[in-house]
Amino acid sequence: MKIHFGERGTEPLPSATQLQLRQVVSAGLKHHPQYRKLNCSLAITFVTAAEMRELNSKYRGKETPTDVLSFPNTMQNPIIPGSRRAKPSLTLGSIIICPEVAQSQAQEYNHSLERELAFLAAHGFLHLIGYDHTTDEDERTMIALQKQILEYVGVLR
Numbered sequence: 001m002k003i004h005f006g007e008r009g010t011e012p013l014p015s016a017t018q019l020q021l022r023q024v025v026s027a028g029l030k031h032h033p034q035y036r037k038l039n040c041s042l043a044i045t046f047v048t049a050a051e052m053r054e055l056n057s058k059y060r061g062k063e064t065p066t067d068v069l070s071f072p073n074t075m076q077n078p079i080i081p082g083s084r085r086a087k088p089s090l091t092l093g094s095i096i097i098c099p100e101v102a103q104s105q106a107q108e109y110n111h112s113l114e115r116e117l118a119f120l121a122a123h124g125f126l127h128l129i130g131y132d133h134t135t136d137e138d139e140r141t142m143i144a145l146q147k148q149i150l151e152y153v154g155v156l157r
Helices: 015-030 049-060 099-109 113-128 136-152
Strands: 002-008 039-047 068-072 089-097
Touching (some): 002 015, 015 039, 015 136, 039 049, 039 113, 049 068, 049 099, 099 113, 113 136
Parallel strands (some): 039 089
Antiparallel strands (some): 068 089
């Protein structure tokens, strides 16, 4: 599993937080066996509230910043293993997180920013692999999976 971290106008992410987010995504992959046979990669980028507002407006028609957006890679099938690769490779897509919104939510829910970022990474990851929360049943499924992933890595409420 490869995760590429980036910041656009935000503070660099502490290495401990990067490690925790890697663990969250890895746990998500472990709970989805069809991905174990692939060398998966994704990007997690942190953006300002202004940029998140622009993205949310462009892609969701909402004029406010949101906490996380996911952009699944719908154009790529796994790369067939060649003589140099033991496993096929698949780029899952990109997760965009707004630390300003995450910080506000962490305060609202009375937990740490690190816990909120871990939750957003789990949530974004699940969107990349096809989960959504458009119905009550879908939302219950996503909440249960997010909880399972976070508990697996020891991120508790």
